[in-house]
Amino acid sequence: MNIQLDHLVPIPLRDKIKQQGSEVWDRAITLDAGQFVKIKAPSGTGKTTLVHYLYNIRYDYSGQVLLDGKAWAGFSKNEVASLRQQQISIVFQDLRLFDQLTARENINLKRTMHPGQPYCTEERVMEMADALQVLHVLQQSAKTLSYGERQRIAIIRALTQPFTWLFMDEPFSHLDAANANRAAQLIAVECNRRQAGFVLTDLDADTHFDYHVHYHL
Numbered sequence: 001m002n003i004q005l006d007h008l009v010p011i012p013l014r015d016k017i018k019q020q021g022s023e024v025w026d027r028a029i030t031l032d033a034g035q036f037v038k039i040k041a042p043s044g045t046g047k048t049t050l051v052h053y054l055y056n057i058r059y060d061y062s063g064q065v066l067l068d069g070k071a072w073a074g075f076s077k078n079e080v081a082s083l084r085q086q087q088i089s090i091v092f093q094d095l096r097l098f099d100q101l102t103a104r105e106n107i108n109l110k111r112t113m114h115p116g117q118p119y120c121t122e123e124r125v126m127e128m129a130d131a132l133q134v135l136h137v138l139q140q141s142a143k144t145l146s147y148g149e150r151q152r153i154a155i156i157r158a159l160t161q162p163f164t165w166l167f168m169d170e171p172f173s174h175l176d177a178a179n180a181n182r183a184a185q186l187i188a189v190e191c192n193r194r195q196a197g198f199v200l201t202d203l204d205a206d207t208h209f210d211y212h213v214h215y216h217l
């Protein structure tokens with residue numbers, strides 16, 4: 001599935017964008033299936049806004065986001081839900097774990113969402129948790145975890161569902177270098193396994209991946 005940004009402009013940032021210009025806003029851009037895409041921008045320039053537009057949870061923009069040529073607005077509610085279960089996964093900047101659930105239950109929400117067998121085996125979840133050093137917190141309620149632990153659980157949760165695109169909003173912001181490296185390795189393995197692409201936003205340059213494209217927002 002390719003993703004096109006057709007002259008996308010956030011209404012609250014319209015004047016700022018007109019003054020400053022951008023490689024993304026108000027441009028015609030196609031993100032091809034399987035691409036590793038980096039979006040770099042300073043704080044407050046719209047990274048989270050862009051990710052929310054891509055995931056279709058915010059609509060205060062002009063222009064369009066199209067999936068294989070069809071605008072988000074053209075999909076029914078059921079089709080949107082199905083796209084989020086089968087095609088598009090996400091690591092939100094604010095993570096959006098459910099505090100009342102354990103870390104393991106948070107992961108299982110996505111893993112077991114689609115019909116039939118869970119997409120990812122229990123063993124693979126344990127391997128990922130082990131690799132990211134969060135095995136020992138799986139039974140704890142999410143609200144008791146540190147932000148970095150929550151971030152690693154959110155990454156595992158996103159990687160245990162099917163997807164052809166993964167959106168990640170500053171996913172390593174609270175990870176030490178070793179855990180960020182291990183998380184990046186897992187992300188690359190899981191994307192390659194699915195021949196999936198990802199869009200990763202960050203404040204700075206990032207050397208964790210061989211990106212196909214870089215954009216300055």
Ligand SMILES: Nc1ncnc2c1ncn2[C@@H]1O[C@H](COP(=O)(O)OP(=O)(O)OP(=O)(O)O)[C@@H](O)[C@H]1O
Nearest residue numbers: 012013041042043044045046047048049050093203
């Ligand atoms: N719903 C909204 N209405 C009006 N302005 C908004 C809204 N959401 C965000 N903004 C503004 O848009 C700008 C971009 O916000 P956004 O959160 O997308 O930036 P960001 O690049 O992700 O920042 P950070 O790196 O600090 O997370 C900010 O100036 C913010 O105040």
